[in-house]
Amino acid sequence: MKKTIIVSSLAALMLTGCITQQPLQQRDISPVTPSVTVNRNVQPVSPDAYGQAPEVVRYDRYLLVSTDPAAVQRDPLSQIIDIRIPASVKPTVADALRYALRQSGYSLCATGPANGVLYRQALPAVQYQLGPMRLRTALQVLAGPAWQLEVDDVQRVVCHSLRDGYQLPATPVPPVTVAPGNPVSARPAATVIAPQAVNAAPATGGWLKK
Numbered sequence: 001m002k003k004t005i006i007v008s009s010l011a012a013l014m015l016t017g018c019i020t021q022q023p024l025q026q027r028d029i030s031p032v033t034p035s036v037t038v039n040r041n042v043q044p045v046s047p048d049a050y051g052q053a054p055e056v057v058r059y060d061r062y063l064l065v066s067t068d069p070a071a072v073q074r075d076p077l078s079q080i081i082d083i084r085i086p087a088s089v090k091p092t093v094a095d096a097l098r099y100a101l102r103q104s105g106y107s108l109c110a111t112g113p114a115n116g117v118l119y120r121q122a123l124p125a126v127q128y129q130l131g132p133m134r135l136r137t138a139l140q141v142l143a144g145p146a147w148q149l150e151v152d153d154v155q156r157v158v159c160h161s162l163r164d165g166y167q168l169p170a171t172p173v174p175p176v177t178v179a180p181g182n183p184v185s186a187r188p189a190a191t192v193i194a195p196q197a198v199n200a201a202p203a204t205g206g207w208l209k210k
Contacts (some may be wrong), residue, residue, distance in 0.1 A: 093122075
């Protein structure tokens with residue numbers, strides 16, 4: 001009788017354990033509330049070209065080619081450019097940046113109070129010719145060391161912000177407009193005093209005599 005009770009108890013315990021314990025992959029997981037609302041119609045593309053290894057396929061009997069896109073196709077700002085801007089155009093820094101970005105798929109951001117200090121300045125003559133160099137490097141060279149290049153890959157927009165350690169002028173200085181044929185003076189205009197006649201003292205003496 002006791003053996004029957006013990007066997008029944010063990011069977012009940014084993015049955016209870018089988019019912020209460022579930023495999024880990026079958027347990028309900030509490031849903032995670034996303035922090036950003038995403039349209040459910042938008043689905044990631046598969047396969048991901050930026051997450052897979054290069055693929056090589058047979059193109060001909062003795063030729064193997066890679067179907068992996070080129071580096072400049074993945075990153076258009078890494079392409080090599082060689083630009084020459086005509087001096088007759090009298091470009092600003094913004095004009096040169098837009099000229100460098102043409103056919104890259106990226107555009108320059110709108111001119112605001114801060115970056116306008118840079119974009120409205122006249123382009124230095126030494127930068128009328130740039131390259132060969134990478135486009136990303138050219139965008140930094142045209143801006144100079146005081147400005148940080150910023151890239152929005154979502155909207156494909158490039159912009160510049162002031163680096164730490166620099167400050168904008170209290171009153172933005174407008175760019176200097178030079179009329180054709182008039183040289184630019186680096187010094188401010190000053191009052192010019194007409195030359196005065198100097199009365200020379202009459203010479204005295206003559207040849208030295210021993």
